[in-house]
Amino acid sequence: MAVEPGSDASTVPKHIHEFRDPIHTFIHVSSEERDIIDSRPVQRLRHIHQLALTFMVYPGATHRRFEHSLGVMELASRIFDTVTDREHLHSDAVKGLAELTDTAKLPYWRAVVRLAALCHDIGHLPFSHAAEDRLPKGWNHERLSRELLRSEELSGLLGSITPPVRVEDVVKLAVGAKGYGEPLSMWEAILAEIITGDALGSDRIDYLLRDAHHTGVAYGRFDHYRLIECMRILPKPGTDLAEFTLGIEVGGLQSAESLLLARYLMYSQVYFHAVRRAYDCHLNDFLERWLPDGRFSTDLERHLSVTDDEILSAIAECARNDSHAAHVHAARIFSRKHFKLLRDVGSAGKDFLDAGENVYAAVCERYGADAVRRDRYFQRESVVDFPVLDRDGSTVSSLQLSSLLTRLPTVKFDYVFIDPEHLDDARIWLKAHEASIMGQSVENS
Amino acid sequence: MNEYQRKAVLAKLIGEMEESKSWCGETHIQKTVYFLTELFPGDLNLEFILYKHGPFSFDLRDVLTEMRADDLIDWRVKHASYGASCESRPMAKELIRKFAATVGEWDGRLQFVARCVSSGTVLELERLATALFILRKEELSEGEVPKRLVELKPHVNLDDARHAVSEVLDIEREAAAIAG
Known part of the structure; x- marks a missing residue:
């Protein structure tokens, strides 16, 4: 590593930096990622409460979208590493998704997933969802996120990364198919699911754990280590198409049940709290x-x-x-x-x-x-039907194996x-x- | 149309799909409702985009979630090797009865799409719905549509694409006659 003239060998510049985090202990970022973190759109999230005025009910709920975004980035890369691990590849997915075995490009996609996860909330208004109705017609926070990612400030930073990251790749994964409005490839759709997926996305995993921690509501906790360890890219059962999606090995089914139960309880106790x-x-x-x-x-x-x-x-x-x-x-x-x-x-x-x-x-x-x-x-996004890799190698619906999921109510x-x-x-x-x-x-x- | 009138219409459609021996998976419902919204424009107010396997509405997914919360529908696995199917709950009949006038206006259209579309396989529905999407959203001649369909869905061969476009054009003609 080159040492700049005049600098002391003991002050070799760091290329990996860490944040202390109450949920994930340490979150590591590269210098290039830190430049994005230092940008105005990401720093602004230090001043947006994750749960709007919920702190008026649960005084501890003063956490912000900034630390959530770091947490989603950390979890998204853990999920990416698990589902692209050669030992974890389903044979149908290998045949249907060429990107899974393109080892030269996987590091690029890992970088895109991390950056998209980091930036997925930058379009949020003050008080997050609580104020979204106050945008002009045709606008929502996903559209603001898209525009911010394409702005000179962020697109310049993304382009300066080595190798340069395509802004549109980050946009697609950050806002997902719904927010992007144009078709995503199967691969892009799966990577977007890693971040914003209804059932098993890192956004949901982080906000449940973090909100539970800060509100003091224990229902939101679940074994996310086991859950992520068991995640796989699997063919969707029952379709005559090569459709792949984020699923889970059967050994992780209970941790997935636990996540979805936590979501139900957090909706009931926190997100839909009447005073909030x-x-x-x-x-x-x-x-x-x-x-x-x-x-x-x-x-x-x-x-x-x-x-x-x-x-x-x-x-x-x-x-x-x-x-x-x-x-x-x-x-x-x-x-x-x-x-x-x-x-x-x-x-x-x-x-x-x-x-x-x-x-x-x-x-x-x-x-x-x-x-x-x-x-x-x-309650939105209540998908509980995801593929499960059974012990005999077959892929079945989660609803087939879990009587808990078939009975899990939707909150309204x-x-x-x-x-x-x-x-x-x-x-x-x-x-x-x-x-x-x-x-x-x-x-x- | 208020939201429960919309739910009543969708509940009736799901009932018609069950009658037509549709598998009634989420994909079947998505594609059938897509045909309904394109062939018979009304105020269902559902936005569709091209997703993994053709036109897909996240709005509709949300409405289906709400309908499950209202105990109008539920998801059930009928066969171990297949995904979940939607089934009507008794409450759906109550809602349809409550909004009989609204549902009555839609009846013929619902029966038509359920009969023409909903009983196909997921692969067939992907081809048909994507062909309709291209025909409606992209300014291409009828002859160019099969090629575009293959571009978007490389696993579809050109013959199947041509056949899908031809079938969609037939469905459109029949729908126009019903719409009067």
Whole structure:
């Protein structure tokens, strides 16, 4: 290694650097990766909370997307190393995916996977998903991520890596097929699954472990070491096509079950926590009045300059200024005078699947729209059907082997919140009228 | 159309697919709904992109997840060597009854795509749906479409591609007659 003139031999420049991390202990990065980490889009993630205002409910949940992104990079490369290990290659995958045995190019793809994992969240708005509705029509955080990766700042850094990394390869893997909008090759689709895959992706593995750690909710923990060790690229059972996807060796099935159970429980206990969702409603009300035209800018420079810090500061300022248009909503957050859950219509039972709109409208009519909010959400990405390599060498559906996965529910909620001032009265009133309100037909509504 | 009207339409389609002896895997549902949205434009509001094996809608995947959460459908492995199939749950009939007027408007279209498309194999459905995607999204003459199909799906031979395009054109003509 060359030593620069004037430098001491004991200060040989480092080429591998490490971050301490509460989940993965050490995360190692190369100097070239560190240049990307030092870029403004990645550094901005130090100021975006992973779980929006969840820290108002779980005080420990102050972790940011920055450390999550490092964690996803670390896990993505571990998964890549496992599934491309020659000892782990399925014979059909070897025949169907030439890239798997192209040893000259595998290091390139490993670099792309790591960088895409590192950058997969750079398009997130302040408070992440909680504020995504405040983008102009046609925009979402995936589109912002695409634009940022193609920007001069990041594309220049990616191009300066040895060997240069194609920006579009990073974009494809960072946002996945859904976010890219154009066809991905089978190989690219599998690599994207390593990062953003519904069932076994590194994004999900990291956020569950990290969110569980910081919230103190133990349900989110599972044996991710065993899970990753057993991951394989496998043919999808039951198709007459050569379709390959991320799957698992049968010995890791319990750890996969454990991950998916953890996901279900974290959705129930953390992500869909009613008070957290009430804060999301207030945050959206605040942003609608605080942002110009109620929308975040899609200008990249502006995007890079707005983080949770600026918004939290504005919330505090508006909460103290009762003449500001957003004062009421800022004060709800700042003073913790959030709306209270009146009814989760999502749990009302099978006869009332579509009753949420009726309940919301009826409560609004009685108490006024300003005193009522509705928030509803279904758990997304609940794919539990992935291939499992059985002991006899056959590939079968996870649903065939796991009775737990066939029974795992999908979480949904349909919350109606109300100003705490009306809560007691509204509970009594709704109890008396609920059956008739919910039973109304909404056809043609 | 509100979201439960949309779910009622999709629940009815899945029922029609079961009637047509479709395997009813996710790919079968994806491709059949793709034909439905292209041949009979309505307000199902599902965006399709070309994915691993032809047109695929992540929106539809989300709706199917919601339908499972609502206990309208479930996934079940019917045969050890095959992937999961979708099956209607009793609640689906209730929802279809509740939105009988909406579903009634769609009935003929649903029966048509279920009959013409849904009972194919995954390989056949990939060819047909990709041919329709090219015909609708790319400005190519009918004669150029088979070659483009082979470009996109190298495992499809040119004869099969020609046959798929011809079959799609027949389906389009028949659909136009139904749409009136």
